Amino acid sequence: MTCTHLTTHELVLIESYAKINQSVAWTAQLLKRSRQTIHKVYLFLKKGSTALDYYRQYKENKKNCGRHLTRLPESQKKYVQKMVAQERTPDVIVGREDHPIACSVRTLYRLFDREIFNRSELPMKGKRKPNGHQEKRGKQAFRRSIHERDNDHHFSQEFGHLEGDTIVGHKHKSAVITLVERLSKVIITLKPVGRKALDIENRLNKWFESVPKNLFKSITFDCGKEFSNWKQISNQNDIDIYFADPGTPSQRGLNENSNGPLRRDGLPKEMDFNKVDESFIQAVATKRNHIPRKSLNYRTPIEVFLSDIDDQELSNLI
Structure with missing residues (x-):
């Protein structure tokens, strides 16, 4: 049965009936309330108080009802x-x-x-671009589409698939290559000599020489011109390279969402990356890789990454 409190209208009526000495039973039957409720008000009024006094006390007592605000130690x-x-x-x-x-x-x-x-x-939330935004920057004329990717690999269970992009520094004179492994969400940052396609190619080739062969199976880039030498990178390192559709960053959402924290943690747009060491750029990524993620069952990306590679690959990597 639902419990409802006395209204101000009912309190005025009860006060009127009490003044003319109507019985508790009669008033309770008329208002369709329990006798105990009416009797409680009658006792309060006999002390010389009014219905308004009763209502004020009720409001004061009600402040103590309900759940109290949480206060942490x-x-x-x-x-x-x-x-x-x-x-x-x-x-x-x-x-x-x-x-x-x-x-x-x-x-x-x-x-x-x-x-x-x-x-x-708290980490920043919100959209950088409005709905319906059309990408107008340079696009790859010939590329391997992301839609071919699902026919070649099983991304939801397979380790070793990367999403790649670059973040640009002060006056667009420098850049940092950012790679994110899809399963572990571990972030890799590399510093090329410049922003041109040849600079990106050389730095990626040098990095692939330092990791176990075939540890990574594919990379999905955006359509930037800096990745126009993708065929040479793919052939030399035996890795599949795909490109997202133009103006569709959501197809590489993991990489896009990791670039924002990297900016906040030490790689802002106004920084000239040519003036900092690669060790600093990699340290920024290391910080992100040691932050637990809800999507990883509250493990850190580096913990998941190390659990997905065998001992031989780990020894070669270190």
Whole structure:
């Protein structure tokens, strides 16, 4: 049975009936309320109070009803602040279970909404381009389409498929090659000498010489002109190379979403990448690879990457 509180109209009627000495039973039957409810109001009115006093007390008591706001212990608050500073999202903080948090993921997000924590420190969300945006930049005239990829490989279960792109530095004078392995989500950053197709080709060839042969099976690039030497890269390193459809970054969503955090962590657009060492560029990627991901069951990309390669490949890689 649903419990409903007395309305102000009912309280006025009860006060009127009490003043003319109507019985509790009669008033309860008229208002279709229990006798105990009416009797409680009658006792309150006999003390010289009014229906308005009863309603005010009811409103004051109601403030104590319902669930109280969640308040984390100081030690847990400090831990959350520390993890957010390390680019961990609330769902990873709770789901990873490295430290007990006395609330759910949704409640932790509400704490950010209540400004218990600084929401501006959370990873950026939102669209960079409006719906219906048409890509007008240079496109590969001859390329191997992404639609041929599913016929050659099983991407959902197979390790070793990369998504690739470049992020450009100050005045478009420098670039960094970014690669993401689809299964482990591990990020690889490489520094070419320049932005031209030959520079990209040389740096990728040099990198492939340092990794075990056939560890990686394919790369999916965007249609930028810097990847126009893809046939030479494919032939020399025995790797399949595909291209996403023009203006469709969602086909390489993993790589696109990893570039934003790399920008925030130390590779902004105003930086001239020619003036920094490759060790610094790789360190930025290393930081991202040690952050747990919900999609990886709260493991880090590097943990998943190392679990998917055998001991011989690992020894060659190190």
